[in-house]
Amino acid sequence: MIPSLSGHLALTNQHLSQQCALVAKRANGILGCIGKSVASRSTEVILPLQSALGRPQLEYCIQFWAPQVKRDRELLERVQRRATKMMEGLEHLPEEERLRELGLFSLEKRRLRGDLINADKYLKGGLKEDGDGLSSVVPSDRMRGNGHKLEHGKFHSNMRKNFFPVRVAEPWKRLPREGVESPSLEIFKPHLDAILSDVLWAALL
Numbered sequence: 538m539i540p541s542l543s544g545h546l547a548l549t550n551q552h553l554s555q556q557c558a559l560v561a562k563r564a565n566g567i568l569g570c571i572g573k574s575v576a577s578r579s580t581e582v583i584l585p586l587q588s589a590l591g592r593p594q595l596e597y598c599i600q601f602w603a604p605q606v607k608r609d610r611e612l613l614e615r616v617q618r619r620a621t622k623m624m625e626g627l628e629h630l631p632e633e634e635r636l637r638e639l640g641l642f643s644l645e646k647r648r649l650r651g652d653l654i655n656a657d658k659y660l661k662g663g664l665k666e667d668g669d670g671l672s673s674v675v676p677s678d679r680m681r682g683n684g685h686k687l688e689h690g691k692f693h694s695n696m697r698k699n700f701f702p703v704r705v706a707e708p709w710k711r712l713p714r715e716g717v718e719s720p721s722l723e724i725f726k727p728h729l730d731a732i733l734s735d736v737l738w739a740a741l742l
Contacts, residue, residue: 553602554606556602560595564591580626595616595617596651600651614645621635624639654722656709687702
């Protein structure tokens with residue numbers, strides 16, 4: 538008997554949820570160890586430890602298993618939320634203010650940043666061999682946004698719509714022209730960080 542597409546997608550989402558639960562558990566364990574072994578709660582101490590030890594657990598190969606279900610995304614965000622609340626003087630601030638004070642993005646925004654950086658690498662030859670045929674830029678004066686559209690193959694299932702070349706197409710189109718047309722990755726990244734820091738642009742992305 539051939540399993541139904543809906544059954545296959547449910548199984549795949551289940552595996553992704555299990556992956557999210559596993560990495561959240563590992564990252565929370567690391568936070569627990571930091572909390573027990575470090576007396577200081579200053580930002581200068583906790584932030585580097587979280588960035589070096591905790592966050593990599595949440596982001597290792599994240600572009601390949603990026604969580605698509607809201608509860609899984611929230612599960613990961615709760616880990617970073619716990620880390621920022623550990624820092625003295627920030628524990629009573631709203632989440633957005635804590636992130637702004639620390640110069641951090643939410644994990645979801647960091648995944649988007651990674652997607653857009655990888656798209657820039659593919660399209661400008663940094664990953665030419667791996668990205669060959671993945672997607673291409675189609676310029677058009679009639680389009681809204683920066684006038685550059687990422688063209689990719691057709692995908693009909695909901696699961697395939699979450700594949701990298703599909704999920705990155707819409708946010709790429711919304712980037713301002715000066716970002717998309719940056720001559721190098723080193724110039725593209727500061728443009729992108731400024732865009733993601735802008736509340737209005739971030740909402741559009």
